[in-house]
Amino acid sequence: xxxxxxxxxxxxxxxxxxxxxxxxxxxxxxxxxxxxxxxxxxxxxxxxxxxxxxxxxxxxxxxxxxxxxxxxxxxxxxxxxxxxxxxxxxxxxxxxxxxxxxxxxxxxxxxxxxxxxxxxxxxxxxxxxxxxxxxxxxxxxxxxxxxxxxxxxxxxxxxxxxxxxxxxxxxxxxxxxxxxxxxxxxxxxxxxxxxxxxxxxxxxxxxxxxxxxxxxxxxxxxxxxxxxxxxxxxxx
Numbered sequence: 001x002x003x004x005x006x007x008x009x010x011x012x013x014x015x016x017x018x019x020x021x022x023x024x025x026x027x028x029x030x031x032x033x034x035x036x037x038x039x040x041x042x043x044x045x046x047x048x049x050x051x052x053x054x055x056x057x058x059x060x061x062x063x064x065x066x067x068x069x070x071x072x073x074x075x076x077x078x079x080x081x082x083x084x085x086x087x088x089x090x091x092x093x094x095x096x097x098x099x100x101x102x103x104x105x106x107x108x109x110x111x112x113x114x115x116x117x118x119x120x121x122x123x124x125x126x127x128x129x130x131x132x133x134x135x136x137x138x139x140x141x142x143x144x145x146x147x148x149x150x151x152x153x154x155x156x157x158x159x160x161x162x163x164x165x166x167x168x169x170x171x172x173x174x175x176x177x178x179x180x181x182x183x184x185x186x187x188x189x190x191x192x193x194x195x196x197x198x199x200x201x202x203x204x205x206x207x208x209x210x211x212x213x214x215x216x217x218x219x220x221x222x223x224x225x226x227x228x229x230x231x232x233x234x235x236x
Contacts, residue, residue, distance in 0.1 A: 012083060013090040015099050020079050023065055023154060030069035038069050043143070046150030047110055049117045051125050053140045054148055060110040061103070066152035078154045084174075085161040092168070097227075101164065102157050105220040109156020112215025121147050156212040159195075160220025162188055167224050192217060 012020070030038045047063035048055040067075040090098040124146050128136060139145045166188035173181045195210045195217075 011087070013087055013095065013098075015090050015095040015102075016083055016087050019082060019086075019102070019154075023067065023075060023079060026065050027067050027069065027072075027075050030066070039143070041066065042150045042152065043141075043148075046152040047113065048150060049121050049147040050114055051118070051121050052147045054150075060107050063110060063150075063152050064106040064154045064157055066150075067154075068152070074153060078158055081158050082154060082161065085158070085165045088169070089161055089164055101160065101220065101223060104223055105160025105216045106154065106157030108219025109159065109209075109212040109216030110151075112218070113151060113156070113209050113212035116211040151209050151212065153209075155209070156216030157220075159213045159217040160223070162191070163217040163221040164224040167221060168228065188217075 026041075030041060043054050044056075045059060045062035046066050047059045067078065086098065086102065089101070093101070128139065128147075131139070142148060166184045170183065170185035172184050174184055174187055192214065195213050
C-alpha cells in the first residue's frame with residue numbers, strides 16, 4: 001500500500017517556513033496591537049467586493065496573509081494544511097516554482113470569489129442606489145454594510161496545493177483524523193464536493209468563502225495539469 005505520512009516539523013522547506021512565519025507575524029499583530037489596528041488591517045488588506053469603496057487591487061494578494069483574530073483555529077488549520085501538502089510540492093518543484101504556484105492559486109481564488117460576490121451583491125447595490133445621498137455616504141465605509149465585509153485567509157491558495165497534490169500523487173494515502181487511511185484523490189474529490197454543496201446552499205450565517213476555495217483548487221489544478229502535461233508518470 002502506497003502511503004504518504006507527513007515528515008517532521010523540522011523538515012520545513014524555506015518557502016513554506018517563510019510563509020508560515022509571515023502569516024504568524026501578521027496574525028500576532030492583529031491579536032496584540034489592538035482592535036483599531038486590526039480593523040485598519042482588515043479594511044486595508046483583506047479582500048473586498050468590487051462594489052465596495054474599500055476595494056483595492058493589491059488586496060488580491062494581501063488577503064492571503066490575514067486570518068481571523070477571534071481565535072487560532074483558522075490560522076492553525078491553514079498553516080498545518082500548508083505544511084502538510086505544500087512542503088511535498090516545494091520539495092518536488094523547488095521553492096521558486098512552488099511560490100509561483102501558491103500565489104497564482106491564491107489570486108485565482110480571489111478572482112473567482114469576487115466574480116461570485118459581484119453577482120450576489122447586485123441586488124444589494126440596486127437597493128443602495130435608491131437610498132438618499134446622505135444615507136449612501138454614511139454606508140460607504142460602514143463595516144456592517146454587506147459589500148464591505150472582508151474576505152481573508154490562505155485557504156484558497158492552500159486548496160490549490162491540495163488539488164495539485166491530488167493530481168500528482170492520487171494514490172498516496174493520507175490519514176483522516178490521523179487514523180482513517182484514504183487515497184488522496186478521493187479525499188480531494190470529497191472535499192471539493194462538500195465545498196460545492198456548501199457554496200450552492202449558501203446557508204444564512206455561513207461566512208466561509210466556499211467559492212474562493214473551489215476557485216483556488218480549480219486554478220491550481222489547471223496550472224499543475226499545464227506544467228505536467230508532458231509528464232504523466234506520477235498520475236497513475
